[in-house]
Amino acid sequence: MNSLKDKVAVIFAASGEIAGAVARSLAQHGAIVYVTALNLDAVKTLAEEINTNGGIAKAAKVDALNETEIDNYLQKVVAENGKLDMVFNGIGSYYKDAGSGTPTTVVTFEQFMNPLQRICGSQFLTSRVAAKYMIQTGSEGTILLLTASMAKTKTPNMAGFASACAAIEALTRVMAAEFGQYGIKSICLCSGALLETKKIQGMIHDFAELSGISEQEMTKRYTMHDILKAKPTLKQLGETAAFLVSENGIAFNSHVIDFDCGKLNVL
Template sequence: MFSLTNKTAVITGGGSGIGKAIALLFAKQGAAVHIIELNTDAAAEVIKEIKNAGGDGKAHATNVTDQQAILNVFNEIGKVDILINNAGIAHVGNLENTTEVDLDRIFNVNVKGAYNCLYAAVPLMKQAGKGVILNMASIAAHVGITDRFAYSMSKGAIFAMTLSVARDYLADNIRCNSISPARVHTPFVDGFIAKNYPDNQAEVFEKLSKSQPIGRMGKPDEIAFLALYLCSDEAGFVTGNDYPIDGGFITLNN
């Protein structure tokens, strides 16, 4: 079950964290994995790990905010069965302390970056007569989270784009879903805490862990397993849905 043999998967932000976990698992399941990642060293390490395990992969040092560069990469790849829009950045701040520069930066990476990849991938999928898209949303798309104005805006957009693409391309046999994780323990989270809360990192980590009713953060592999199902042929009846994977955050925090 859940074989991806003879499928080509493009994963943005696949050099670390959730993206890395998805890339490794998809390669293990037989997919040819293409990682779009600005951190060339990290991406190269993931591809090396994939190849050492007998898999097939390639890294592309491309900025998701550059539409022409993205179009060039997708045209080079040629065949795209699966697109994982995972690349994203965070921002701490409410409306009043979110500058225009902050907002533009978040929008360009999290929203425009996903749009650029959709814009490049969908015509290739239409040509092939099938395709699967998985967008990385967030619990921030569904509930109010303190001091996450710009980030929540961007993930709400991801959720809305998921529904729009799923609806518009039903006749083309293109499925589109999203995943909404709560906090997942990745190097991204560690760096985020170190940057924004340098004086009380352990306390903040504990607080963020306990904000999930289940009592801990998620693991990248746990997100990857859900992604595998949603991108597999076994999920052929699933489209236009968002899947919270959140340790009960949305429904049990009361």
């Protein structure tokens, strides 16, 4: 369980369930994990949990949409460790702010742009600043981005979110081509709906009410295209991330990794 021993990882938006799962797994495999978010109390609690379980974690308040804060924090991490081995950004967007579930003819321009600016924009900022310090220090690290399967499905009423997801995949490929000469990998983890998360449960509840059906029936709609009966979990996602950033994951670069156990409706 020491495949990441002495590696230095920074997790942005670590107050979220996905980023928290990634932080736990990286720490469990030996990485020194810096967990950041706007909600300092949440990441302090996460860091305490990791430290109690034998890992090494430090918490800080960082706005993943503020390039100055991102730069200052990563500069501090590099000053403390002399390197930066991996970065992950788990930022999300409240589905109503992103216009999800709203017809394209009705959704506002602001709603359409919200996930592009917030989700893709944040991934752009944290990735490029991390790459700068990896290049400066000769850290042949990994930039691990996060997107959702909406980029490759034909789902109505998701114009803004789907566009942002596709943009993140394209950004991954561009950065892999740019930073590969420095030994830096760029990989995109593409997650399907994780039914155990509060965000998905909230969407199921709201969409069920809007559709006039039960939450059970709405859940079936989320899973109707599953190839396997198995459902991916947060813990498995964290372990997948730990593998991708380890030496064992060296073959993955510029790739978009579908984390969904297989979907009939995902290209």
